[in-house]
Amino acid sequence: KQEVTQIPAALSVPEGENLVLNCSFTDSAIYNLQWFRQDPGKGLTSLLLIQSSQREQTSGRLNASLDKSSGRSTLYIAASQPGDSATYLCAAPGNYGQNFVFGPGTRLSVLP
Amino acid sequence: EAGVAQSPRYKIIEKRQSVAFWCNPISGHATLYWYQQILGQGPKLLIQFQNNGVVDDSQLPKDRFSAERLKGVDSTLKIQPAKLEDSAVYLCASSFGTGRDLNTEAFFGQGTRLTVV
Secondary structure (H helix, E strand, O other): OOOEEEEOOEEEEEOOOOEEEEEEEOOOOOOEEEEEEEOOOOOEEEEEEEEOOOOEEEEOOEEEEEEOOOOEEEEEEOOOOHHHOEEEEEEEEEOOOOEEEEOOOEEEEEEO | OOOOEEEOOEEEEOOOOOEEEEEEOOOOOOEEEEEEEOOOOOOEEEEEEEOOEEEEOOOOOOOOEEEEOHHHOOEEEEEOOOOHHHOEEEEEEEEOOOOOOOOOOOEEOOOEEEEEO
16 A cells, blocks of 8 residues: 655745755555645645656756655755745555555745 | 636535535546545545546545546535534546556646535
8 A cells, every 4th residue: 555755744944945855655666756736725736747767857946856766756946935835745656556645745934 | 728627615514414516627537536635634535537437436435425427527526414524625636547657647626625513
């Protein structure tokens, strides 16, 4: 059974810092992994999808890496801005790859 | 491209009442998911459809929750009777394929916030 954890649970940084969010999963037989952003009271917005054959995926100031052998993924945010404040969730395939299992999220606050 | 549509956005009901949520996925997406998100937690899968067939409903409390996806497009999720612990955000998502597909990306609606009093 796939289990996903995220560290840290919450993070508060001053504007301009580079930061790393961590995601761990127990079943490494995955086809892909997805990172999402969730603003308060809103749904989930897809940020990045990393295929199992890829090691990294980039979108603007965001870079996600995937290491299947160690069961880990990291989301790197460069030059953080107050607008980056949100909860970041990672999701890995579960149930033999049929659907997505979510971690609890990392709540990020970027202070101006 | 239109996103995943959900309604209503908010709902307040008393315990033991019934409630229904509606979801319209992105056009052409065969897979539809209903997730429950309790405050402070990550979303938990309730049920997954592939076209109009159920793929996974192992975590759906079947004594009170039901869902259907008629004609493989729109879906409704119903709770009857509701309990206080059902207070949560109910998220609908859709994807072209399943998690087994390398480039499958899940897209979520805005969610329905349910408060049971």
